[in-house]
Amino acid sequence: MTTQPALLSQLAIVLVRPKYAGNIGATARIAWNMGINRLIVVGDRLPEREPMAQMATHKAAHLIDNLEFHTTLEEALSPYSVIVGTTARRGRQRIIEKSPREIVAAVLPQLSNNRVALIFGPEDSGLTNEDLKHCHLLSAIPTADFSSLNLAQAVAIHCYEFYYGLVHSQKDLMPAPRLASSFELESMYSHLEESLTRIEFMGEKSRIYWMNNIRQFFAQTTLSSKDTNIIRKVCKKFLLKYNPQDTNPNKSEF
Numbered sequence: 001m002t003t004q005p006a007l008l009s010q011l012a013i014v015l016v017r018p019k020y021a022g023n024i025g026a027t028a029r030i031a032w033n034m035g036i037n038r039l040i041v042v043g044d045r046l047p048e049r050e051p052m053a054q055m056a057t058h059k060a061a062h063l064i065d066n067l068e069f070h071t072t073l074e075e076a077l078s079p080y081s082v083i084v085g086t087t088a089r090r091g092r093q094r095i096i097e098k099s100p101r102e103i104v105a106a107v108l109p110q111l112s113n114n115r116v117a118l119i120f121g122p123e124d125s126g127l128t129n130e131d132l133k134h135c136h137l138l139s140a141i142p143t144a145d146f147s148s149l150n151l152a153q154a155v156a157i158h159c160y161e162f163y164y165g166l167v168h169s170q171k172d173l174m175p176a177p178r179l180a181s182s183f184e185l186e187s188m189y190s191h192l193e194e195s196l197t198r199i200e201f202m203g204e205k206s207r208i209y210w211m212n213n214i215r216q217f218f219a220q221t222t223l224s225s226k227d228t229n230i231i232r233k234v235c236k237k238f239l240l241k242y243n244p245q246d247t248n249p250n251k252s253e254f
Helices: 004-008 021-033 049-065 073-077 100-110 151-172 182-198 207-219 225-241
Strands: 011-016 039-042 068-070 082-086 116-120 137-139
Touching: 004 151, 011 021, 011 073, 011 151, 021 039, 021 049, 021 151, 039 073, 068 073, 073 116, 073 182, 082 100, 100 137, 100 151, 116 151, 182 207, 182 225
Parallel strands: 011 039, 011 116, 039 068, 082 116, 082 137
Antiparallel strands: none
């Protein structure tokens, strides 16, 4: 049976464009308290170490010294197969939000064979729709009418739920198979988008609408590396064979 520390090592906390260095340090402290040792920051630049380390305290300062830094979210998420976005907003054409406890129940079986990323947006605005397009699941913390949780509090609730879930559920976990990584999925989506544009299934105005729906459709499935590779190969073959001059000029865009 995979040990609890080994399972938690598969989980990463990703902070996207955090505004305050102290919140990065507070996140490191919270993560380490719950046995999570992988911290990723995405932004234009990495804040100075001292304000981060001060909030992390000496016990979690090593997470600050070893955190990963990326300038793009796509790059940061490329090795991860299960991506959970956190949001307090409800919007149209989004994946249905689950509570942190429901997220943990769905994700725990994946930890044995898959790397999981839990992403949090900026303190003032949260994750954008562009950020959320990478997510397979969305987590929203249930609150009363007044919802005002800061970044560190949201991280703490999610980290605790994962730790608690592992402590109480590990013996009953049935490991899930290895899934495609975000890098493999994004490559597949790129080939699908190019193919569907080539046959004029979608144009510039409808591209975002259709690609969001396609992403949501595949998010409901469990694609393996082999699955995404098959779809990419079909698209590549199609693009090589398809002649744009053979299209019907009178057909309308969906």
